[in-house]
Amino acid sequence: MGLVFVLSLIAALAVAYRFLGDYMHRVVAGTKHSAVERVVYRVVGVNPHGEQTWGVYARSVLAFSAVSLLFLYAFLRSQSHLPLSLGFDGVMTHGAWNTAVSFVTNTNWQWYSGESTMGHLVQMAGLAVQNFVSASVGIAVAVVLVRGLARKRTDRLGNFWVDLTRITIRILLPISVLATIALIIGGAVQNLSGGTDVTTLGGATQHITGGPVASQEAIKELGTNGGGFYNTNSAHPFENPTAWTNWIQIFLIFVIPFSMPRVFGRMVGQNRQGYAIVAVMAGLALTSVVLTNAFELTGDGTVPQAVSAAMEGKDVRFGVSNSATFAAATTLTSTGAVNSFHDSYTALGGMMPMVNMMLGEVAPGGVGAGLYGILILAVITVFVAGLMVGRTPEYLGKKIGAREIKFASLYFLVTPALILIGTAAAMATSNHGTALNVGPHGFSEVLYAFTSASNNNGSAFAGITVNTAWWNTALGLAMLLGRFLPIVLVLGLAGSLAGQQPVPESTGTLPTHRPLFVGMVAGVTVVLVALTFLPALALGPLAEGL
Template structure:
């Protein structure tokens, strides 16, 4: 079978699997978030944290709950890393405390659902930190994103009230009823296919070329499934999802791509059910699907239709890719992980062709909305839908409306702030990192000691790092030494600001929409469930992103790809 045909067949199987579970999972999540009943386990959690799950919250109270919970999570995870040397399964295996700047970076990363790692997992983090700290955050940070998305959906669905639900109930339900059950089944599948799940120590094994290598055990399968399902991305091992203990074979590779996409796509069905019009969900699904399939096809083309003698001799751009996955599956994985806020990798993006690396960058720069992260993809796409109907309203001279709500001055200002905050972080921190240069031991010595490649590729490494951090992706170009005080601190700040500042604007927008009374549909109302609107939305996304990032892309991946 030709490599191209193999890639196309895998893509077809993936689309079929997603289509099969789209409706039942989407309907189930709609019931979870609209139910008035609480499970016994949930009631116990509410008593332990002192929350009243039935109390409705306006957007400021909802936001305070998110920030308080996230701050407590950062402090706990930071402390856990700083005392790692005295924790069980850490001291005996030789793991010591994590340095302050790296502990801050990692705590910010996992709480922000980014999972950027400036360390080698098997060499830095013991079993206690991995399971009690990082794995737990994989669940709850994903549940926070889903809660914000549901709050925005309620803003569209409700009227004459500023109440958006209860954050603590949404957090607990998303974790207990959605993420944990799917993760249990997914972990069993990975273990059955060869992923490891234990608390073993360090083993010394022989190598094919002679000599020995030390390899850790760990609760890998359970963490692998939630890192994909929750669009987190942090690997138990430094090689991430290219490591055979995390991703043993071609089937598990496709299964992990499925896990990354299944909730973000199904949430569009949930959205349609909660607003009382499933066709609106189909329009959002179509927009996400068009962008994802288009970028996947482009990525496969760049990695198959290559130029250069070395690539032609190899038959494709195989550098940095696993033989057991191949170019097609690696291209699908790379597109999926960067169009969502996942950051897991089964190949090294720095080794992709110049244009292929540029596509991974552009995928993140879209705002990771096609289909985006768990929750964050849906609320990001809905904000873009608000922008799109505003543009349409300007074209015809009519006050824009979306789902029966008028998009006025307040709403468009909040949406504009949402789409501007991430580019400001990305371009600002990239410019500072490339411009600052101090003595070797100084925190201001940024690019000098960290960028391993000169010219356009070196610039792309820095741009990719901050794009990944501010968009809460977490993948890396693999050529940047980010474990320095400067990058640990600035990328940590980019991750926190890129995660929580947009949530402020989303929740404020939800509160504003919920207070409105519904606007009757008339003959002049834009039909936002039609293909015309989906096309307008795709165009608005690509144009806004292109205008924002084109100069930076021209200096990096485009210059390299066209050279």
């Protein structure tokens, strides 16, 4: 069953790669504006025909995100005065800060239980709205980097407000509507009910909250966001009722990130370049899915080995394989949704989601973020190859000089610095004491938390208490810096590339569409992670596993 699940998923993604990729290319490369879009431009006060330099584009991204953060923070704090609040109080100061940062940065880390903390209006008009626009920001930044590779002798890279509007209205919104309908058919809840009191089999009374669950679930997965309506996230039957809705959710997680390389290939005028990039993504993703399944199906320990699987922390509706595949999917992207308890995974099985995030979430990564991450890895690869043969490195006709490699190098230094410094700070103070376990597993919980926040993933081992002022503040800073510092560096690299005059290919040019290059990019990705994080992994999951 697990093999059929994975093979059918691969087949569906292969079909979507071309058709959705071509559609997204038409959206981001088109010049016509719909009536609805023109109204948005008029309200915002922008000229849709005026393109921006990378600096102006970056300031637009940062300004929009800052306003979004302030609005969502105020929305959360004033919840008790809003309609459909379900009687919940306003969110406390450090919790509102953490949640606002989390959703604006496409992380959706949650310290709270959604069904007992957030009212319906906050869920719909606050959190779900950010699920759309934060995903659109990621796609827009990726498109700008591709424009930088495709254009020549210009400092113009598009208009942020046009990109944001088109991506939201033409791509995310219609797919989310279709996905919502499919999830409702599958049994997901969609209403404005304040909840129902029911009597359990044990005779106790339990309050079961309803809400606009299916619609939030759709964009949560499609936008690689991950914030669950309920505390148990995609393990809750109201969010993920059956094995086939579980398949739909994994498909939604993967479909845009795996289709983005097609957009890249079409924009640079070489589909084979897109095939090379998606091959790197697919190879790394398939390896991760296989290893995660293997570690959980042949789990360490007396009981898991006796029953031939590690079922602790997994829902019987999904079993080991569908749970392990879901865990790999959400951490290979920046989704962070969970349908099982990662803290209960085997030592090496729990290590795999961490490794997936430490790879930079490029296989295939978050919507947009995965593409610009793997393209920067490609830039680093051609630079390394150029050093090896003594030639000036080039990628798609653009020279990779000192300026370009500085942008690329700084991009990949940001996240490891945040993860390692944050983990060290927690372990060096009393804050690591909030972990429910000690020793290597307790260290793994802390390492996982900062890895998830800094990579804008949002999933958790779930064996650590983070609802304190220190954790909410520290993880909020990790999410904020982990999102916007890399974005500014990507936009700077795009501006540097766009200003160049392409050089013709020569006998010394490294072909970037062949299997050799695919293997080199994958190798560089793994080596960067191994050299950076191996010591930390050795103290946590590797020590526990051995």
